[in-house]
Amino acid sequence: MKPYSYVRARDVGGAVAALAEAPDAAFLAGGTNLIDLMKLELMTPDVLVDVRRLTSESIEESPDGGVRIGAAITNSDLAADRTIRSRYPVLSQALLSGASGQLRNLATTGGNLLQRTRCVYFYDTTTPCNKREPGSGCSAIEGHNKNHAILGASEHCVATHPSDMAVAMAALDAFVLVRGHDGERRIPIEELHRLPGDEPQRDTTLEHGELITAADLPPLPFAFNSKYRKVRERASYAFALVSVAAVLDVEEGTVRDVRLALGGVAHKPWRATKAEQALRDAPANEANFRAAADIELEDAEPLRENAFKVLLARNIITRTLLELSEER
Amino acid sequence: MDQEITIKVDGKEHDLTVDTRTTLLDALRERLGVTSPKKGCDHGQCGACTVLLDGRRANSCLALAVAHDGAEIVTAEGLAGDGYLHQMQQAFVEHDAFQCGYCTPGQIVSAVGMLEEAQAGWPSHVTGNLNTEEIVLDDEEIRERMSGNLCRCAAYATIVPAIREVSGR
Numbered sequence: 336m337k338p339y340s341y342v343r344a345r346d347v348g349g350a351v352a353a354l355a356e357a358p359d360a361a362f363l364a365g366g367t368n369l370i371d372l373m374k375l376e377l378m379t380p381d382v383l384v385d386v387r388r389l390t391s392e393s394i395e396e397s398p399d400g401g402v403r404i405g406a407a408i409t410n411s412d413l414a415a416d417r418t419i420r421s422r423y424p425v426l427s428q429a430l431l432s433g434a435s436g437q438l439r440n441l442a443t444t445g446g447n448l449l450q451r452t453r454c455v456y457f458y459d460t461t462t463p464c465n466k467r468e469p470g471s472g473c474s475a476i477e478g479h480n481k482n483h484a485i486l487g488a489s490e491h492c493v494a495t496h497p498s499d500m501a502v503a504m505a506a507l508d509a510f511v512l513v514r515g516h517d518g519e520r521r522i523p524i525e526e527l528h529r530l531p532g533d534e535p536q537r538d539t540t541l542e543h544g545e546l547i548t549a550a551d552l553p554p555l556p557f558a559f560n561s562k563y564r565k566v567r568e569r570a571s572y573a574f575a576l577v578s579v580a581a582v583l584d585v586e587e588g589t590v591r592d593v594r595l596a597l598g599g600v601a602h603k604p605w606r607a608t609k610a611e612q613a614l615r616d617a618p619a620n621e622a623n624f625r626a627a628a629d630i631e632l633e634d635a636e637p638l639r640e641n642a643f644k645v646l647l648a649r650n651i652i653t654r655t656l657l658e659l660s661e662e663r
Numbered sequence: 664m665d666q667e668i669t670i671k672v673d674g675k676e677h678d679l680t681v682d683t684r685t686t687l688l689d690a691l692r693e694r695l696g697v698t699s700p701k702k703g704c705d706h707g708q709c710g711a712c713t714v715l716l717d718g719r720r721a722n723s724c725l726a727l728a729v730a731h732d733g734a735e736i737v738t739a740e741g742l743a744g745d746g747y748l749h750q751m752q753q754a755f756v757e758h759d760a761f762q763c764g765y766c767t768p769g770q771i772v773s774a775v776g777m778l779e780e781a782q783a784g785w786p787s788h789v790t791g792n793l794n795t796e797e798i799v800l801d802d803e804e805i806r807e808r809m810s811g812n813l814c815r816c817a818a819y820a821t822i823v824p825a826i827r828e829v830s831g832r
Contacts, residue, residue: 367725370686370727374705383683385730411780414785415785436777436808436811437710437720437722437773440719440721441726
């Protein structure tokens with residue numbers, strides 16, 4: 336690891352100010368991704384500003400009937416929270432399908448959102464990677480790309496976002512609360528992560544020094560009928576090949592409302608708005624679920640090794656919606 | 664860049680000056696001579712370095728010592744009493760739940776932390792009813808909850824029964 340100084344800021348304002356003065360500084364929360372990246376010298380901050388104890392570690396009811404999740408709450412505590420389990424099960428399930436018990440005890444909500452891709456070429460410093468070294472090229476496009484994106488990729492990067500939690504939050508229409516040098520802003524999670532375009536080195540729309548302080552879940556009364564399904568290469572402790580977060584409201588056999596997001600298929604959690612649109616007010620049956628999945632996946636551009644993801648996504652969307660429509 | 668910290672390890676307090684880059688694992692092993700947490704992958708993928716950090720199991724290889732100033736750490740060594748083994752250690756011996764033994768301290772600490780999580784009613788990926796009040800630790804639950812601890816000798820077939828026996832007490 337490159338040498339760095341370690342600072343514990345007194346409060347959120349102090350932490351944000353500390354980064355404003357230091358262009359190569361970084362926030363440290365649970366550290367489960369950042370410390371690993373620093374060991375590999377993929378990230379080399381000269382100052383670490385510890386924010387683990389600065390933001391809220393609690394889950395609170397919001398005035399609008401939703402909940403506010405403090406950025407410092409661990410993945411374990413968030414997954415086990417009774418309110419989340421009963422009102423937003425898709426979020427608990429997503430968290431529990433990610434990482435291991437030990438990692439979830441350290442990892443935080445804010446850090447989970449900001450974790451970086453697990454693309455093997457991003458990690459392998461002997462190969463070109465536009466995300467690690469802009470302009471050097473993408474090794475995955477012609478290389479081993481079984482795990483890579485099928486939607487929204489660019490000629491510069493085909494990496495995927497690794498988070499499960501963020502996929503559930505995308506389906507729940509979450510907002511992220513961000514504190515920066517110029518004050519606070521609240522952004523839809525859809526606008527937090529970005530597609531690679533010609534700047535794959537930027538995972539998110541956050542500016543240097545902006546700190547995530549909380550995530551807001553809207554009330555979404557039908558979210559109790561929600562589910563996260565993840566397909567991976569081993570039964571536990573692996574990143575998704577494809578995952579789906581689904582929230583479904585069915586009344587008398589008709590889809591009243593639906594939220595769908597996919598993981599493992601793009602540079603960001605992929606909100607399947609085309610499929611959602613096709614399903615609203617449609618009869619809730621297998622044929623329609625499959626047709627909606629096909630509409631979403633029409634734009635898929637699989638790489639040499641990952642055409643299976645298109646079929647897999649289609650199948651898990653269909654099956655998950657079917658289960659949600661039958662369980663009501 | 665050095666910094667002073669105080670950590671409590673297996674009941675004993677230590678004042679240390681550490682480089683800011685020192686992980687908790689390296690502080691324990693290289694500075695304090697507490698070698699029961701093992702360095703397997705050093706990337707949070709194998710679980711050999713698992714300790715109880717302020718009461719919860721955690722990968723000590725991904726925790727910076729300076730970030731855990733004031734923390735209370737329990738290692739596999741600290742689970743044992745004076746002259747007797749912790750019941751999880753005893754169960755691992757009785758079930759022959761290891762071969763080379765390198766992952767064992769991490770397995771044991773992880774299992775102890777895992778049982779407390781289940782006791783607290785935390786669900787897992789395989790828990791059928793997310794809103795259940797009581798977690799029943801069958802083999803599927805134990806395997807899922809212990810998936811952060813790899814055993815390259817593949818002693819899983821005896822690790823699971825060892826943990827199941829203690830969980831039933």
